[in-house]
Amino acid sequence: MEKPAESQYPIHDLLRRRWSPRAFSERSLEAETVRSLFEAARWAPSSNNEQPWRFLAASLEAGADYGRLLACLNEGNRKWAFRAPLLILSVAGLRFEDGDTLNRHAFHDTGLAAENLVLQAVALGLAAHQMAGFDVEKARTSCLIPPGYEPVAMIAVGYPGDPAILPEYLREREMKVRERKPIGEFVFSSRWGLVSPLVR
Secondary structure, eight states: OOOOOOOSSOOOHHHHHOOOOOOBOOOOOOHHHHHHHHHHHHTOOOGGGOOOEEEEEEEGGGTHHHHHHHHHBOHHHHHHHTTOSEEEEEEEEOBOTTTOOBOTTHHHHHHHHHHHHHHHHHHTTOEEEEEOOBOHHHHHHHTTOOTTEEEEEEEEEEOBOOGGGSOHHHHHHHHSOOOOOOGGGTOBOSSTTSBOGGGO
């Protein structure tokens, strides 16, 4: 299922086609495809080239590893994510490695790496859905995440599936028209709240 964005101005087709479906095929991902996703994440920009991101990943075939990640999701996300053949937990390293000072850009940079991964998924004909709905403390404990690292988001990845497999309330959300705020609501001049003349 495709839901390309109705953009106000021209954007790259990968960006138009990226959305967060809940209907996944249970078709397995090829090893080379999975490596390609993480290679894309690898080349994201980061403050001081720190590359603070880490990813915990498990395929459906991995059994206990997959189940451990799935169990961290809230109930609403588990209702559909269990079909995705790949689950990923992004984690941010909160301190710079060469001085143990706080890296205030760690979440930003981890998000950049995740978006690289997601766009690579789209380029490969896959779907990816990033989720904030998971138990951070459970992830920290059950995945043995050490101090100084913070779980950021879960990502379900796989081949697109038929929305008919979803419960009705999720199927309705799947079919809903995509919406975004107009750029004039979030692009300001050098003074907060004043719309930039660049986007008028």
